[in-house]
Amino acid sequence: MKKVWLAGFIFVCMLVAACSSGTSVDVGGGEAEPPAQEPAATGGQKEAETETPAAGDDGPAELVFYSTSKDSEEAFNERYGDAIREQFPNYTIKYIQRVPESTDLEQLIASGQRIDILWDSLGSFPGSMINHDLKFDMSELLEKHGVDLSRFEPTLIDAAKQLGGGAIYGLPVENSTKVIFYNKDIFDKFGVDYPTDGMTWEQLHELANRLNVESDGAVYTGFSPPVNSMVLQNSYSMPLIDPETQRSTYGDEMWKKIIETELLSTANNPTVKKAMQQYRKGNFQNLDQFYKDKVLAMWPEGQLLPILFDEELSQMNWDMVAMPTYSDKPGIGYQSYPIFFGITNQAENKDAAMKVLKFLVSDEFQLAHSKKGNMTSLANEEIMKAMGSESAFKDKNYGAFFYNKFAPVRPLSEVDTKVNALSPMTNMLRGVINGEYDINTGLRMAEEEVNKAIDEALKK
Incomplete structure (x- = not known):
């Protein structure tokens, strides 16, 4: 199973390097604040808000998932697909693996292939969902299905709202940090x-x-x-x-x-x-x-x-x-560096899609996911403390992932999704380390290169 994840892991590592622009989503602000005390999206009681959707509680539905991560179908099933199918036996869950020059997002859209739920890391989500005009504001569906945003790590919800200018295009299902x-x-x-x-x-x-x-x-x-x-x-x-x-x-x-x-x-x-x-x-x-x-x-x-x-x-x-x-x-x-799941404007059964997302952020799924060593997106101490408890390394210090407060996700400019602002910085740093120029000169060079790219992007 490790091998089917490896390509995705390497891709994510490369993605962080490539997507300061076309892929980075980020929300800024000051120091991390305590969890928001806003009312629940439904106004109902906690038990109702976090209730896991009942299996087989509605008719058949087909949901097509897609991600630019290039994760294999086997990897998707292990992380999400199998649990979704078990919870919703009436749903047909399909996953389209990204194969460059074959099933890239542009090609799928041009061919008329429907995508119901798009999931991607913080870096690539805006380039996928927004730049390809697949965005759909899930705010009303979140309220209708009783998804309480105050249950999440607050910087993640701040990021989602900033990304959509107040709209919610994606829900953080998984988190990550260093x-x-x-x-x-x-x-x-x-x-x-x-x-x-x-x-x-x-x-x-x-x-x-x-x-x-x-x-x-x-x-x-x-x-x-x-x-x-x-x-x-x-x-x-x-x-x-x-x-x-x-x-x-x-x-x-x-x-x-x-x-x-x-x-x-x-x-x-x-x-x-x-x-x-x-x-x-x-x-x-x-x-x-x-x-x-x-x-x-x-x-x-x-x-x-x-x-x-x-x-x-x-x-x-x-x-x-x-x-x-x-x-x-x-x-x-x-x-933090979360994974967002968003319902697209192509989705035929948005209620079914929201029920699946509500399940993925439920205490039940998040706890099981955390025990395997994955990082929860919820501000739930019990789930945080359970991280890695059923992994091969349960004796390790998994609490390190939650020891610090998360810095707010950096502000995202609209032009961030069109300009690669990271590569000029990393290329410059190699030159500084190798003695080609000092840090002041290097930063000035990187700044000029990014500004030139911005000017070109704004002309289009």
Whole structure:
């Protein structure tokens, strides 16, 4: 089963890099707030709002699902499809796997293929749902079917509302964020204390720098940052493009602070640079150095890592802790990166589709999903604490995923879905690390490149 997920996992990793624009959905604001105390969508009692739809409670319906993720049908069934069919035996559930140049969204639409429910990650949902004019405001259906939005992690609902300008085009069914996976054997080898939840970036780098060591013919390093997530999910909720001015934000001093804190504090170390050359031909170290070469002590990753790489991780002495935080934003971690499910305007039976979505966000489904190691989108402590309890790694620190508050999802400009604002930043950072130019010059170059792309996009 791991192999059918692997293509999707790799695609998601690549997607985060490619979709700062055509795929990123993001909502900004200040620090994360407590769960909203707004009234339930139905005004009914809690029991009625969270009730799971009864199996076989209506007539037959056919629902067609689609995602740009390229997940296989087998993977879709394991995550969602089988549970939906069991809950709704009268429904015919179909899934169309995306095969590039064969079943891309443009091709399906042109052929007249109906899509009832479109699901995608935060990065690709607006490019799929909005840019292809499939959007449908589910607000009335949510109220009709008693879906209580106050049950969710509030930053996710804020993101959904910001994406639709107040309308709800998608419901967060699953969440994701980064935590630090660490190899205990490397820490033990060099007599360094393990990382802990609640660290600041300064404390993490202090640990990491003690692990930048050449030993027994290998070059060990303490930490490599997730460069794409560092930008897209930054703790300050900085947008890549200002929604009001529709200009790049890379000239803002905050970007310099983020890059210097999370990247340059580690990457400027001579041992780290040697490791980058030896293992990655000058590129940033990644997952391979963590689980395959076993020379990287700490690597940030999401909850799919133990699910997809269970065999590899079962042969390692590892655990995980929460991402570090900034001293001026205590307790605020990275932004979340949810999966949204949305009913399209093509859907023939929107009530049936909403019943399915209500089931996917029910306590029942979310609890079972969480126990397998998936991350719930609900603000429910019982479900959060159950994360990973039935996985192969139930003894690991899954609480790290919820240790910090989520930073609000960054503001999204309309032009974000048309311009790739991430690649100029990541390409520039490689040049900075390799000594081609300093950070100020690099940020100016990235800003100019993004602004040029914005100008071209606005002419169309």
